[in-house]
Amino acid sequence: MKFETLHRIVLGVLLIAALLSAFHFIPGLLVIGLVLGYMGFLLFVSTNVQLNFFLRAFNNNPEETERRIALTFDDGPVENTLKILEVLEKYKVEASFFCIGKNVKENPEIFNLIIKKGHFVGNHTYSHTRKMGFLSTNAMLQEIKKCDKIFKKVGGITPGTFRPPFGIINPQVRGALEISGHKVIGWNLRSYDAVINSEELVVKRVLENVKPGDVILFHDNKENTVEILEQLLLFLRANHFDPVRVDELFNIDAYT
Template identity: 50%
Template sequence: MTFKLIKILFAILVITAILLFYNGIWPFWPVILAIVAYIVLMLVLSTNVQMNFFVKAYNENPAYPEKAVALSFDDGPVENTLEILDILDRYNAKAAFFCIGKKIEKHPEIFREIIKRGHIVGNHTFSHTRKMGFLPTKVILNEIERCDRVAQKEGKVKMNLFRPPFGIINPKTQRALKKTGHQVMGWNVRPYDAITSSPEKILKRITKDLKKGDLILLHDNMPKTGLILEQLLVILQQRNFRTVRPDKLFDIHAYN
């Protein structure tokens, strides 16, 4: 079912309710329940990039020919990113870093270091605002384009990949992405490391049902990420998993 069809069905429901009311019938509870169901449905669809409802997102590739997983990091660059880069170097692992524009401005040298060491960078908007789900299309477009401009200025790259903050994809984000042409990269392994204090719990969430073609989401702005990453890379080696860059996992281009 497409979003357009959902809107049409909801409009028919509202019109039917108005006509019934005009004829002296007020279907109160059915209409209220339908409105609540519509709101819940939109919340679920908008906050789950893996559902590929509003846009196609690259979340996992179980058909990848090798026993491999991909690593990705959000919300940098920050000083802690350098530790992440050193750990990745020790294990000869490459990853994707989805960077916030204002943090690129603050740490341009770290942003360039990510690229220099053979990792890829992607767009994570300029400000990573918590109001992402409520922004109009024009503001979302500006958030994406402004991040692109900073990345091109500081890293000399034209980013093709976009990861929405908090995984929020709604019709307004969809319209903005149609104009920018970015490809959306989601994830299918999310350990909630940004809100969980225990490294052990985070590591268990990642490794419990890990399978080939998985795309793991971590955050390089969290102090505990280095510890988690090193332990994860050891476990991957023990289980004979390779790590590949996300663009290789999906055979797509990171840059235009």
């Protein structure tokens, strides 16, 4: 069922419930509970890109048979990205970087080094604002376009993919993407390197859950991710996993 149809049905139900409450056929607390429940539902589906509720995202490849996985890094490029690149080069691994436009503008040399080393880059909006879930369709579209513009100016490429900050996909984000035409790259294995301080716990979480076809989420602006990455790559090599770029894992075009 499309979201618009579901939304109309729920609003109709809530209107009827409100009328019944007004005439004391049902308690007002029930109506409040229904409203809060629906708001909670919308929050849940809007902040979980893996659910594919508003649109389809490439979160993992369950049909993968060659033990390929994709390592992805959000929120760069920053100085710490250079350390990530060194580790990737040491193990001869290609990865995928979803870059913030303003960081590309501030660190053009690092951005171009990512591309030169053969890694994938994708759109992660221009500002990565914490108000992402409250932006209008037009404001969201401008975030995407502005990021595309700086990619083109600095690196000479236009990304064909987009990763939503915080995994937020709502009707406004969907509307913007329908206009921009970007494919959405999500993830199915989150390392939590941005919120867990213990390298040991992050590594343990990833190693216990990784399987062929997975897309793993890291952040190249976190210093502890460097050591986490090295430990992970040692494990992947020993267990015959093959880290590849997301465009290779999903057989899609990286750029337009």
